[in-house]
Amino acid sequence: MYQERIKKVLAAMEEMGLEQMLVSNPNSIWYLTGYYVFPYERMLALYLRRDGNHILFLNRLFPEPEADCRQIWFSDTDDCVAMVAEQVDGSKPLGIDKEWPAMFLLPLMDRLPGCRCVLASDCVDNVQACKDSVEQNLMREASRINDQVMERAAARLKEGVTEKEIADYIVSQYAAEGCDSEAFQTIVSFGPNAADPHHEPDGTVLKAGDCIVIDMGCKKARYCSDMTRTYFCKEAPAEYAAIHDLVRSANELAESMIRPGVPLCDLDKAARDHIAAAGYGEYFTHRLGHFIGQNDHEKGDVSSANHNLAKPGMIFSIEPGIYLPDKFGVRVEDLVLVTEDGCEVLNHVDKHWKTVG
DSSP: OHHHHHHHHHHHHHTTOOOOEEEHHHHHHHHHHHHOOHHHHHHEEEEETSSSSOOOOOOOOOOOOOOEEEEEEEEETTTTHHHHHHOOTTTTTTETTTTTHHHHHHHHHHHOOOEEEEEHHHHHHHTTBBBHHHHHHHHHHHHHHHHHHHHHHHHHTTTTOBBHHHHHHHHHHHHHTTOOOEEEEEEEGGGGGGTTTOOOSSBBBTTEEEEEEEEEEETTTTTTOEEEEEESOOOOHHHHHHHHHHHHHHHHHHHHOOOTTHHHHHHHHHHHHHHHHOOOOGGSSSSSSEEOOOSSSSEEETTOOOBOOOTTTTTEEEEOOEETTTTTTEBBBEEEEEEEEEEEEEEOSSOOOOOOO
């Protein structure tokens, strides 16, 4: 599995005219080798070479890997950058990961003045964007758990409960299901707080007539889920219920269009135009979606600026929203997997508005 992934990255490097690359993102290194360590301030790098003589640079404080590549170890007092420079071919361009710290990159560039460094993250990111069957199943499982916990959380929405209490309950249920962690800080927003798409849950108390936005995701076996549903406490004001229906239909419209070959920008446009036609275009204030995998937000999005085509294996969110300042907010979000002939929606919690409490 790992060799097949590396093979795809090497092919992408060849398309960029690169024979060598340094990968530093810990999640990307795990994806390519099965070895994970978070290095904190220490250097961690996987040196990929077209000839297959890959090298993993490791601090001696890190655990022993089982990765199928040569290993070069260093201590805290060693000049680790010099050790990398000894292995790199300074006469040829060198691909660099977008997240490699300047504290390592700049000294390497000083040591190899004739070596042209090239931002080459796409060689890995574009491969990771299309999940293989193992990853797809892991993300289905994370979404299954997210569905269950969302329904449990909705059942606890009663007048008098606070945003923080619901958010803490969601986190506790992830732990009960054996999740690694939250995929991101859980968002629970009551009433006017829902007009802020990234409101952090606080002591706001739920009242009758309030809208309730819950945006939540867990991480299980390294892979993330993400979903948003919007409810109403006891009653749904007619205006806001109609807006919820509009957002849900925008979500469903975009999802109905997803298949290989469709430009991602077309999905954003369809949902945005649908909302704008009803007079709420200025209140849809963010892109339609983001890619997801080991991180909640990975390279790639569903926006007007992304003209790339949907490909089988891509997993991204579809999350239109309308936010009326100081009044109300609604968002409906699913994760979708692009299949060979359409898409699979990974979330199954009902998207229609309903009252709770």
